[in-house]
Amino acid sequence: MKIVLLVVGKTSKQYLIDGISEYQKRLQHYIGFEILEIPNIKKAKNISNVELIKKEGESILNTLHSSDYLVLLDEQGKDFTSLKFSQKLQGWMLSGKKRLVFVVGGAYGFSEEIYIRGDEKLSLSNMTFSHQMVRLFLVEQIYRGYTILNNEPYHHK
Numbered sequence: 001m002k003i004v005l006l007v008v009g010k011t012s013k014q015y016l017i018d019g020i021s022e023y024q025k026r027l028q029h030y031i032g033f034e035i036l037e038i039p040n041i042k043k044a045k046n047i048s049n050v051e052l053i054k055k056e057g058e059s060i061l062n063t064l065h066s067s068d069y070l071v072l073l074d075e076q077g078k079d080f081t082s083l084k085f086s087q088k089l090q091g092w093m094l095s096g097k098k099r100l101v102f103v104v105g106g107a108y109g110f111s112e113e114i115y116i117r118g119d120e121k122l123s124l125s126n127m128t129f130s131h132q133m134v135r136l137f138l139v140e141q142i143y144r145g146y147t148i149l150n151n152e153p154y155h156h157k
Contacts, residue, residue: 001031001092001093001097001098001099001100002031002032002098002099002100003032003099003100003101003142004068004099004100004101005033005034005035005036005102005104005135005138006036006060006063006064006102006103006104007035007037007038007103007131008037008038008040008059008104008105008106008131009037009038009039009040009106010037010040011132011135012132013132016133016135016136019139019140020135020136023136023139023140023143024139026143027142027143027146030143030146030150031146033139033142035135036063038056038059039059041056041106049108052106053106053108053110053111054111056105056106057110057111057112057114058111058113060103060105060114061113061114061117064101064117067097067098067099068098068100068101069097069100069101069119070101070103070117070118070120071100071101071102071103071118071120071121071122072103072105072110072115072118072120072121072122073104073105073122073123073134074109074121074122075123075128076121076123077120077121077122077123078122078123079123079125079126082144082145082155083155083157085144085145086144086145086149088145089145089146090149102122102138103118104131104135104138106131124137124138124141
């Protein structure tokens with residue numbers, strides 16, 4: 001299985017880029033992992049939020065493979081403890097999926113087409129975080145999940 005983090009827009013803050021890069025390197029020890037960025041669509045005066053969401057959704061759909069298992073990062077998603085998330089990762093691995101794709105949408109959320117295509121929704125917290133910070137938090141949690149599965153001392157029970 002390969003894990004893909006699909007994001008709308010670039011990560012602009014260097015401290016986030018550094019953190020994401022660190023955990024991305026650590027993850028390579030356990031699993032194939034990559035981050036794919038979809039360019040931000042500029043919010044023009046003549047485009048509504050609905051149109052913007054729809055265009056971002058089309059870009060997301062064009063990036064996916066038909067066999068991808070799609071997990072949407074969404075405030076209405078299911079939340080997990082780190083231990084339960086590691087078990088979820090293990091379940092996905094054992095299911096034989098080729099690509100597990102986590103999607104962090106744009107500032108205005110996902111289009112209806114993305115919600116229809118999504119297989120699951122995941123929430124990292126009841127709190128609201130910037131879309132750029134969520135990237136770091138998710139990559140760290142995936143790394144943490146693999147260290148838990150391998151009984152390594154990164155996570156303290």
